Amino acid sequence: MTAPSENTPANAPAPGNSPLAKTMDNIVALARRRAFIWQSSEIYGGINGFWDYGPMGAALKRNLKDAWRKDIILCPGNGPDGKQLDVVEVDCTIIMNPKVWIASGHAAGFNDPMVDCKETKQRYRADHLSVIYAWDVDPESGDETRADWTFAFVSGDDTSFEKALKKARKRAKQQGSRVIDAPPVLPFTDPEIALTLARVVGPDADIPGTLTEPRNFNLMFETYCGAIQDESSKAWLRPETAQGIFSQFWNITDTCRVRVPFGIAQIGKAFRNEVTPRNFTFRSREFEQMEIEFFITHPDALKPGELTPKDWYEFWYKTRYQWWQDVGLAGENLQLRHHDKDELSHYAKEGAGVCDVEYRFPFTSPGFGELEGIAHRADFDLKAHATACGKGDKMRYFDQARNTRYFPHVIEPSAGADRGTLALLCEAFTPDPSRPSGVYMKFKPRMAPIKAGIFPLVNKDGMPEVAEKLHKELRGKYAIEFDEKQTIGKRYARMDEVGTPYCFTIDGDTLSTQTVTVRERDTLAQERISLDNVSAFLAEKIGE
Numbered sequence: 001m002t003a004p005s006e007n008t009p010a011n012a013p014a015p016g017n018s019p020l021a022k023t024m025d026n027i028v029a030l031a032r033r034r035a036f037i038w039q040s041s042e043i044y045g046g047i048n049g050f051w052d053y054g055p056m057g058a059a060l061k062r063n064l065k066d067a068w069r070k071d072i073i074l075c076p077g078n079g080p081d082g083k084q085l086d087v088v089e090v091d092c093t094i095i096m097n098p099k100v101w102i103a104s105g106h107a108a109g110f111n112d113p114m115v116d117c118k119e120t121k122q123r124y125r126a127d128h129l130s131v132i133y134a135w136d137v138d139p140e141s142g143d144e145t146r147a148d149w150t151f152a153f154v155s156g157d158d159t160s161f162e163k164a165l166k167k168a169r170k171r172a173k174q175q176g177s178r179v180i181d182a183p184p185v186l187p188f189t190d191p192e193i194a195l196t197l198a199r200v201v202g203p204d205a206d207i208p209g210t211l212t213e214p215r216n217f218n219l220m221f222e223t224y225c226g227a228i229q230d231e232s233s234k235a236w237l238r239p240e241t242a243q244g245i246f247s248q249f250w251n252i253t254d255t256c257r258v259r260v261p262f263g264i265a266q267i268g269k270a271f272r273n274e275v276t277p278r279n280f281t282f283r284s285r286e287f288e289q290m291e292i293e294f295f296i297t298h299p300d301a302l303k304p305g306e307l308t309p310k311d312w313y314e315f316w317y318k319t320r321y322q323w324w325q326d327v328g329l330a331g332e333n334l335q336l337r338h339h340d341k342d343e344l345s346h347y348a349k350e351g352a353g354v355c356d357v358e359y360r361f362p363f364t365s366p367g368f369g370e371l372e373g374i375a376h377r378a379d380f381d382l383k384a385h386a387t388a389c390g391k392g393d394k395m396r397y398f399d400q401a402r403n404t405r406y407f408p409h410v411i412e413p414s415a416g417a418d419r420g421t422l423a424l425l426c427e428a429f430t431p432d433p434s435r436p437s438g439v440y441m442k443f444k445p446r447m448a449p450i451k452a453g454i455f456p457l458v459n460k461d462g463m464p465e466v467a468e469k470l471h472k473e474l475r476g477k478y479a480i481e482f483d484e485k486q487t488i489g490k491r492y493a494r495m496d497e498v499g500t501p502y503c504f505t506i507d508g509d510t511l512s513t514q515t516v517t518v519r520e521r522d523t524l525a526q527e528r529i530s531l532d533n534v535s536a537f538l539a540e541k542i543g544e
């Protein structure tokens with residue numbers, strides 16, 4: 001007797017199991033249904049921009065962070081100099097001395113332009129808004145001039161665009177003008193819009209002139225340390241993990257056996273009071289970063305023929321782009337985008353460059369959204385902290401091999417663990433109407449929250465005992481699910497929806513032949529392997 005195939009009538013699709021399209025709504029629904037991601041404090045109506053990970057999501061995100069830690073800190077590859085990379089890890093605090101954020105420039109400059117709507121009380125980021133307009137048609141000459149009102153919408157949001165178009169058409173009808181099928185689009189930040197703000201209808205408003213002028217809004221969350229809440233006790237929650245690394249650079253070089261080139265890496269929470277958190281976890285107010293600051297020789301201290309910041313920058317963006325492919329984002333949904341010169345921040349203008357690894361999420365498609373930024377930040381940060389704490393050049397790094405002092409340059413690959421997890425979820429979502437679940441999650445085995453399911457076919461005849469023994473043998477090595485309830489088809493369907501790559505079923509033949517059926521998630525192929533071989537089989541397939 002073998003485990004029944006999924007095409008047996010017992011496992012036929014349940015009524016209502018229609019094929020699922022790969023849309024954000026369906027991905028969010030699966031994430032909720034299968035314990036990946038829930039709204040934070042959902043029983044109280046949630047809180048905008050904050051998300052909790054359920055058991056499956058926590059395991060998925062943990063696997064992504066563990067892979068990053070292993071590949072960057074524990075077992076890094078070789079650098080462009082052919083030597084093994086040297087990267088050490090830190091775990092810094094979320095609240096730091098506020099002077100850190102003054103020195104880094106965040107206190108003065110970490111702003112987003114915010115626009116409020118007086119009619120609807122909605123808030124938008126000015127650089128995320130666009131406007132369309134209608135055309136007045138002269139009844140006699142047929143000449144077209146731009147109509148009086150313009151209609152704002154949230155860029156990249158189809159629903160918002162459709163809403164603006166509908167309002168523009170309605171107005172055009174009233175005015176005897178018209179809206180062409182593909183009306184021109186202007187960014188809200190265009191100087192022309194500032195002059196005609198009184199005639200702009202907000203994305204959710206009905207009348208014009210209710211949007212305020214853009215105002216700068218600092219994204220750092222404020223808090224107070226200690227019992228007295230005044231200016232002197234004010235502090236910020238860190239908006240990035242990088243500054244903890246920069247401010248501990250000197251302790252690291254004093255106490256750890258590191259020499260330039262080397263890296264300091266950190267995984268940790270960051271907080272940004274985003275004006276418009278949206279697109280599921282993509283733009284959250286609390287999120288986790290995986291950041292590396294890789295310190296290299298100052299170009300002035302380089303001998304001819306030595307590796308330049310440009311060489312290291314190229315090495316890092318290629319390595320990071322490849323890494324995202326290795327964890328499962330290969331294909332046309334992943335791209336590396338080099339920033340144009342005019343996009344660059346002040347410190348990067350003279351540097352080797354800045355680029356982003358980007359993923360085409362369903363809500364950005366056909367465009368892409370940033371997963372990780374890689375920047376050559378020159379010596380901006382170390383110098384800024386050395387200056388701000390009053391020691392200046394005395395804090396320069398001493399390069400023994402060159403017998404000289406300098407502030408090292410830095411290449412910063414800065415990735416988001418939550419955006420990475422979201423990209424893995426979107427990429428893995430694979431509709432398949434032939435399965436009872438209608439969909440399966442095609443995670444790379446290394447990323448899968450559960451590596452294998454172990455199922456006794458029925459809950460009798462010695463099968464649960466064998467299954468339990470196998471479960472005990474494997475559970476210390478892998479994340480394993482033991483399940484003896486429901487029909488085998490339902491158990492497979494559940495494993496498909498959480499992306500478990502292998503399921504082992506203990507059936508009536510197991511006791512006599514000492515074999516189990518292994519079911520492969522992607523191909524649905526089933527084969528029998530020896531009970532003794534299950535551990536080796538998983539080791540080979542999962543590769544950890």
Ligand code: ATP
Binds near residue numbers: 283287288
């Ligand atoms: P964006 O332009 O999308 O706001 P950013 O350029 O400000 O992103 P960085 O400051 O470079 O982002 O931060 C590094 C990484 O941290 C990003 O690539 C992203 O993965 C993650 N990240 C930044 N802001 C958020 C957020 N609000 N929610 C989730 N992840 C974020």
